[in-house]
Amino acid sequence: xxxKIRKTILDNxxxxxxxKAEYVDARLVTEDYSEFVELYDGNLEENDTTFENGIxxxxxxxxxxxxxxxxxxxxxxxxxELSLQNAKTASELVSVAITMGKKQKGLxxxxxxxAKKDPFNVSLKEKIEFLKxxxxxxxxxxxxxxxxxxxxxxxxxxxFNSEGSEIERKLTDVFATMAVMGLDNEGRMQRRTxxxxxxxxxxxxxEMLVDPKLFSSHAGRVKxxxxxxxxxxSLKYGKRSVILLPGQGWLQVHETIxxxxxxxRILGYELSYAGGSFVTLDSFGxxxxxxxxxxxxxxxxxxxxxxxFGYDDDGSPERDYLMIDKGxxxxxxxxxxxxxxxxxxAGRKIFKESGGASRxxxxxxxxxxxxxxxxxxxxxxxxxxDIIASTENGIVVDNPTSWSxxxxxEHFHFGCEIAWEVKNGKKTRVLKNPTYQGHTIExxxxxxxxxxxxxxxxxQVDSCGKGEPNQAMELGHGVPVLKFENVITGEK
Amino acid sequence: xxxxxxxxxxxxxxxxxxxxxxxxxxxxxxxKSHLMRIGNNSVSLNTSENLTRLDINVTIGKKHGxxxxxxxxxSSKYVIEALKxxxxxxxxxxxxxxxxxxxxxxxxxxxxxxxxxxxxxxxxAFKMESYKKIIETVGQQYNYSGSWSSxxxxxxxxxxxxxxxxxxxxxxxxxxxxxxxxxKKWELSSTQTGWKKSDFKAAKTIKEFQKLLPVYEGHxxxxxxxxxxxxxxxxxxIAEVMEMALWTGFYGRTYExxxxxxxxxxxxxxxxxxxxxxxxxxxxxxxxxFSFDMSGKKRMKxxxxxDGILKGIMYDTxxxxxxxxxxxxxxxxGSSIVVGAGEGDxxxxxxxxxxxxxxxxxxxxxxxxPNASKGIFTGSSRFNAVLIKNGKVVSPIFSSRITDNFQSVxxxxxxxxxxxxxxxxSNTYDRRNPVAMSVPTYMVCEKVKITDCADSF
Ligand SMILES: [Zn+2]
Numbered sequence: 001x002x003x004k005i006r007k008t009i010l011d012n013x014x015x016x017x018x019x020k021a022e023y024v025d026a027r028l029v030t031e032d033y034s035e036f037v038e039l040y041d042g043n044l045e046e047n048d049t050t051f052e053n054g055i056x057x058x059x060x061x062x063x064x065x066x067x068x069x070x071x072x073x074x075x076x077x078x079x080x081e082l083s084l085q086n087a088k089t090a091s092e093l094v095s096v097a098i099t100m101g102k103k104q105k106g107l108x109x110x111x112x113x114x115a116k117k118d119p120f121n122v123s124l125k126e127k128i129e130f131l132k133x134x135x136x137x138x139x140x141x142x143x144x145x146x147x148x149x150x151x152x153x154x155x156x157x158x159x160f161n162s163e164g165s166e167i168e169r170k171l172t173d174v175f176a177t178m179a180v181m182g183l184d185n186e187g188r189m190q191r192r193t194x195x196x197x198x199x200x201x202x203x204x205x206x207e208m209l210v211d212p213k214l215f216s217s218h219a220g221r222v223k224x225x226x227x228x229x230x231x232x233x234s235l236k237y238g239k240r241s242v243i244l245l246p247g248q249g250w251l252q253v254h255e256t257i258x259x260x261x262x263x264x265r266i267l268g269y270e271l272s273y274a275g276g277s278f279v280t281l282d283s284f285g286x287x288x289x290x291x292x293x294x295x296x297x298x299x300x301x302x303x304x305x306x307x308x309f310g311y312d313d314d315g316s317p318e319r320d321y322l323m324i325d326k327g328x329x330x331x332x333x334x335x336x337x338x339x340x341x342x343x344x345x346a347g348r349k350i351f352k353e354s355g356g357a358s359r360x361x362x363x364x365x366x367x368x369x370x371x372x373x374x375x376x377x378x379x380x381x382x383x384x385x386d387i388i389a390s391t392e393n394g395i396v397v398d399n400p401t402s403w404s405x406x407x408x409x410e411h412f413h414f415g416c417e418i419a420w421e422v423k424n425g426k427k428t429r430v431l432k433n434p435t436y437q438g439h440t441i442e443x444x445x446x447x448x449x450x451x452x453x454x455x456x457x458x459x460q461v462d463s464c465g466k467g468e469p470n471q472a473m474e475l476g477h478g479v480p481v482l483k484f485e486n487v488i489t490g491e492k
Numbered sequence: 493x494x495x496x497x498x499x500x501x502x503x504x505x506x507x508x509x510x511x512x513x514x515x516x517x518x519x520x521x522x523x524k525s526h527l528m529r530i531g532n533n534s535v536s537l538n539t540s541e542n543l544t545r546l547d548i549n550v551t552i553g554k555k556h557g558x559x560x561x562x563x564x565x566x567s568s569k570y571v572i573e574a575l576k577x578x579x580x581x582x583x584x585x586x587x588x589x590x591x592x593x594x595x596x597x598x599x600x601x602x603x604x605x606x607x608x609x610x611x612x613x614x615x616x617a618f619k620m621e622s623y624k625k626i627i628e629t630v631g632q633q634y635n636y637s638g639s640w641s642s643x644x645x646x647x648x649x650x651x652x653x654x655x656x657x658x659x660x661x662x663x664x665x666x667x668x669x670x671x672x673x674x675x676k677k678w679e680l681s682s683t684q685t686g687w688k689k690s691d692f693k694a695a696k697t698i699k700e701f702q703k704l705l706p707v708y709e710g711h712x713x714x715x716x717x718x719x720x721x722x723x724x725x726x727x728x729x730i731a732e733v734m735e736m737a738l739w740t741g742f743y744g745r746t747y748e749x750x751x752x753x754x755x756x757x758x759x760x761x762x763x764x765x766x767x768x769x770x771x772x773x774x775x776x777x778x779x780x781x782f783s784f785d786m787s788g789k790k791r792m793k794x795x796x797x798x799d800g801i802l803k804g805i806m807y808d809t810x811x812x813x814x815x816x817x818x819x820x821x822x823x824x825x826g827s828s829i830v831v832g833a834g835e836g837d838x839x840x841x842x843x844x845x846x847x848x849x850x851x852x853x854x855x856x857x858x859x860x861x862p863n864a865s866k867g868i869f870t871g872s873s874r875f876n877a878v879l880i881k882n883g884k885v886v887s888p889i890f891s892s893r894i895t896d897n898f899q900s901v902x903x904x905x906x907x908x909x910x911x912x913x914x915x916x917x918s919n920t921y922d923r924r925n926p927v928a929m930s931v932p933t934y935m936v937c938e939k940v941k942i943t944d945c946a947d948s949f
Binding site for chain 1: 525528557558585623624635641756799810871872891920922927946
């Protein structure tokens, strides 16, 4: 990086500390590229690139945060001053002082997403040709609309803080979606989707997108499934077993485990916008979140996921740990500042160290507690066919169409693209417009089967919205096939 | 007015685009944003962002490409280089199967009637002091959180079709505060909005809370049994549901693709109750009005639904080109939707006095669409929701879910308030782009399906 800019940043950090700032960090993003290519019915409707760079500065003064950002790199000094000034103003209204806890040893480190072929070194022509090839495979007379898109992201970021940390990160992400739509026997639109996924291993450059197993080979399947949906009946209201394929399971985990286990939410910092959490500080070590079959990890230690990023935006290394251990709630998604406040409020040391989950989406956003990878560990109940075989009356569902969750994440309602009816251990027919609903704790305590490692895959999320100003974050969810009992499905 | 230097740079870039024989839309977006967040009775974040974006859209015949760049627009060279990226993208793209429409700026637009320098330069200390005053006056025994976003958005663009330019500057603010009882767990919220600094008054929120608190303090929570109820939607709930109904019912793209709940209807058909009127009116002062859209078209009053009858569908330039329709001035992030007011008493409690048991749901959380083409939506109650009997508040209600459809909820409206308010629907995701709706303060909807209720607020 530019040595002059580095020196300006380090000088400014010292200057702020000299003016009694308790902690300062700066995120210099030298390049943040994204590219979006979308074919809709064969038309290249989106062909966009975005480039951003700039600096964001966060200052802690008398227990309060100030933040300032600018895209004008000639104004770094002013940005530091404004950040400190904002912190000073904020510190006039503090009832719970924020602290970063014990001073940490500065880290000199770097991280690079595992990627073989930089997607930004692949020409637009090649990208379009690749997507067009799949689009041609999706084409059928009876298919009303086709959709295929890919998003490429590359970010180079330097992190500095007043503890002497200097961390460089180079992050690469690739997301892709294909979908086919058709009109059903009532003249209403039905859809089948496939999203690019990973198995957690391997690399995440262009090569991931062109791996047929992960993406292109699913074109035939989504078409076949749509054909069945178009002549299917609607799912009828009733209580039955619900088997979630990972295409739906990731969303279930995201909304009813990931979000309620963000520590800032638990502490009430998201109340006015995203909402709170039914989880309280008292719940840790006590709350039976789910059945014994439920074990949930943060990060998970796998390299190929949008939620694997090396170091968070506090400069803490990403950590792999259990949040739910055989049904018992033991930990959550944490950043440095939040664990100090939580331990103090609880009057006991619930959290030993930061979970490395402090993240910001852009140089102009302040970090907040985010999901990394939130994963359900694989179980011992075999493959999908084994789980179906042990089911008397149920449905298998895949891919979300709708999700609505109570503000404290205690109840939810989900709609899916497709359901397969299961009767007496066998898949019988496809049903359309499936929905299911439940109350989080009751639902996870009815988890009776968890698929083995062969059913486990990582769903990629490219835009989880949270915070004000809002930040759309990338993350991942490793999930196996899951079965829940006695679930309300369909609409009365 | 736009800074003369930027105008000159854009004129040079436009010349370059003409020289390269491409159609281009060259656009400048600057935001000066400030946001203060409150959590646990403290300022939890105090952030200032000054961001400039350059957006370039290039069309060459049936090919197109676009490029966005963040950073200071310092020279013609800077813009021309970005233009070249967009040209290159267009050249390497595929032919569309329709001919894109030309983006003609219909007039020299310069709009600044909703701009207040005092709000643009609002000292964050004013926000902090206001929150402090509210917290200290209403009572520090409660837990407060909230956010207050304010700032200015400046927008300027030119296209290669003519020498006109379009300029718009607006200031906006959205204040909110949530009061939560630390033990009883119910939440009350108060919001304020507007384009001027003086649109905010701490006393207004204090008064609202002081009026609501005795009602809440005196009553326990109530768990609603699933079933059909007379539900009074408050202004935020009306706006939130209506926004979904508009998105999936009144946009050309979803309509033409048969994904809309209105797709089986045409203009003149009855789609909602006879007391429902929806208009896009850029001149309505409750909204942030744009007199032009992002393709340069003049924006006019546009009827969507009158007395329950479908009147018009909104077509952006691209959808119009695809389906050979006329664009309606809707190449815009947010329009100026006005939900027609009715004749109900300004006082909600007086209005529902004869109606027996009703649920008042002022806001809905996390609305989504399990079946958009059937108009089915779902969302749950939040903030200030109460059970009312014969015009008297009985109890706050636990988080309750409505799962119903637009046609039925807005087809069985018994009464609409005679008073309207501005609902600020701006989000802070991506770039600043203020949008607001004018909505009645309440709507009494009959036979609304409550499908679930939690054990807490
Ligand atoms: Zn999310």
